[in-house]
Amino acid sequence: MFKKLPRSFYLRPTLTVAKDLLGKYFCRRIDRQLLIGKIVEVEAYLGETDPASHAYRGQTIRNEVMFWEGGHLYVYFTYGMHFCANVVTEEKGKGRAILLRAVEPIKGIKLMCRNRGFTTDGTPARRSPPLRTAGGDYRMLANGPAKLCDAFGIKKAQNGTDLLGDEIYIANGETIPESKIISTIRIGVKNGSDKKWRFYIEGNRWVST
DNA sequence: TAGTTGATCGTCT
DNA sequence: GACGATCAACTAA
Numbered sequence A: 001m002f003k004k005l006p007r008s009f010y011l012r013p014t015l016t017v018a019k020d021l022l023g024k025y026f027c028r029r030i031d032r033q034l035l036i037g038k039i040v041e042v043e044a045y046l047g048e049t050d051p052a053s054h055a056y057r058g059q060t061i062r063n064e065v066m067f068w069e070g071g072h073l074y075v076y077f078t079y080g081m082h083f084c085a086n087v088v089t090e091e092k093g094k095g096r097a098i099l100l101r102a103v104e105p106i107k108g109i110k111l112m113c114r115n116r117g118f119t120t121d122g123t124p125a126r127r128s129p130p131l132r133t134a135g136g137d138y139r140m141l142a143n144g145p146a147k148l149c150d151a152f153g154i155k156k157a158q159n160g161t162d163l164l165g166d167e168i169y170i171a172n173g174e175t176i177p178e179s180k181i182i183s184t185i186r187i188g189v190k191n192g193s194d195k196k197w198r199f200y201i202e203g204n205r206w207v208s209t
Numbered sequence B: 001t002a003g004t005t006g007a008t009c010g011t012c013t
Numbered sequence C: 001g002a003c004g005a006t007c008a009a010c011t012a013a
Helices: A014-021 A109-117 A145-151
Strands: A025-030 A033-046 A073-078 A082-089 A096-107 A168-171 A181-184 A198-201
Touching: A014 A033, A014 A082, A014 A096, A025 A096, A033 A109, A033 A145, A082 A145, A096 A109, A096 A145, A096 A198, A109 A145
Parallel strands: none
Antiparallel strands: A025 A033, A025 A168, A033 A096, A033 A198, A073 A082, A082 A096, A181 A198
């Protein structure tokens, strides 16, 4: 339990890593605070062979990190206001990665609330009201790729972070049996929408809608 | 409750 | 110059 995953974990085929990531613990250290979330939903993006991938048209300044060796964090900015975090997989030059779509908050929930109630530079979000916790749970904390980044304080500065370091890493957790893993088409994707490369844990209430 | 839209900007065409 | 691996407020019914 809570053992940092080795480099070799990330160097395997992307679809295998994607399914294995379910149930693992995503850990983020901010100053002395440790934030932990259990990974419950991911999407795989298979580089040059996948029209939905940022890496489809080859390497650019933006997607450079996708082509690094597996086990790094690829963070990108989208829709003028959101960040999304990906785990780079396989060997250097492949351009393959896995988008983290949702986690179940385990530790550091108070700090996550604070992170979500404010924009990334610390000023109050103009449109978004204080974080609402409807029904007394914290489902809205990290049940979406951009929300997850917000809650965990991940922004452009974290692009390229080595997941074998201490700032951000993924730790061993439970192994989800194949029968509990649901695969569907990916969300918000136009090209390559026939590929069922979104994986989530069956019945888990923290999965995005 | 389903469908629409505003916010907002780096990146690629 | 257009648009996106998004989110949530708002509108209509």
